[in-house]
Amino acid sequence: TSLHVAVIGAGIAGLSCAASLQQAGVRVSVFDKSRGPAGRMSTRRGDDWQCDHGAQYFTARDAAFRAEVANWERAGVAAQWHPRVRRFDADGTSSSISGAAERFVGAPRMTAPAAWLASNLVLHTSMEISAVRREDAGWRLHTTGGAALERHYDAVVLAVPAPQAAPLLRDIAPEHAALAAATPMEGCWSMMLQYAAPLALDFDAAFVNLGPLRWVARDSAKPGRGGAECWLLHASAAWSEAHLELDADAVAALLLPAFAQLGPPAPQRWSAHRWRYASTPTPRRAVCIWEAAQGLGLCGDWLNGGTVEAAWLSGRALAQRITAG
Template structure:
């Protein structure tokens, strides 16, 4: 019996690769350091409902990804979000209408990852720290010293700095991943018992610690009864305050939010902060996927392309396509 293919990471890239390989009749085994799939497309459950702390929405331009989004829509796990958008520049708010179609997972962003995963086998709370090759097959070891394998091939679908560490036995690919810088993002959720007096549902922010704010409950299918907002800090502010205690991060970004709306803002009845260490790649690339076909190692992720959700899906799909072609 042929050994399965190991896939490290269950973000959109890893799940796209897993789906394509499974559809082609290949056995896969997924590994995920978190407690659920989706990566930055995951949602945080809380006392005020689910909160999209990572990716806020996504767009679809590539024909292949458009087709995929249509399938998700038919499955009921995505919906179109049509927010009332604003720009804030030097403290001045102005409407920001556009024709772009924005998609979100329904009833929460994590619904997409769960739909993609289906019944595929996955090992959760399992942080892979080493990828090594035996005489014929690949083996993995996690942070607890557990070993997994044998595997015929390995797909690494994690942020570039984490991929670099796992590619010690594939120096060519390790060097490429090591050259990719990824910026952090502090994300804060705040909820208010009474709705804030603003029509705004999303805002692109300049000249502020904030980069983006969204009225999370304005997205389709959300289950919260309170006025929930997600605030994302800029990469620069996040990098400068990377180790700031969460309470102080909340205080800073809540204050910036009050300045943005220029109103007397009540104290929130709920707050939550999350630090994304590897939120977005610096600069775009056109790699699609990285591969050492002879060794049977493939690397994919949004950082191999545009840094967008679409880029992650295309990268994972391309990794699977190359591997399938190798196996034929």
């Protein structure tokens, strides 16, 4: 086939879609505004530390995704994570959580599966797409602060979060633009804390049901990690939304004491990251959207459930729709 598809967004949904398309013999070019692939499956790296500050772990319940994760494990880019998990409750009690929950992480960092998928694809990074326009010869992509790209594409896939899909859809698919605009996403303040030595705590991760925090994890104890002891804190969506415009120092002044209440001492160093679009409180149940006549596809976690697994499945389902004709 001579089909050439442009995929905008190199998160796990876009990469899943692109890899499936390529496997089916379709030509694919992937574009992302960031310097590398992975989107929200991201890792911050410092001199002697690293920390997954977006997605924390992922499930693999669907058979097709399980098979994909098994591929990732064989390639050494994912592994099961077996943290000792506690939960801290509003009444001041805490308890350990045991159970059969399977948790996977990228290895040696959360970005690894995306990097592995991207290594076989044509990926253009640091390219923010500001508009996609239909011309007689096909789709033209326009980049932020730049001219239109030379090439025409037979189909375009938008694999970006709903608030970023909406403006791209406004002129070409107003109904889908409205759907995306009506799918709000919530922010998440995250903090990365470095310690000179491992903390003597009896847990590696905790669900926190009191105060501003919702999740904390000993990132440096995930499989394959090296470097300094590092803890990751995520604030709740409600707290993050209410404090989205604070600066990092003000956020730290509120979140570090909340972490100290769980037992740990003050960190030697910290940094913070604000996710403006982290989670989708009410994801659409569309799986993906494909307008065959137009050659326009949409995929991403916002269409299928707000998780890494859902995003990967969304991208794969879209590729199947496209190649089905």
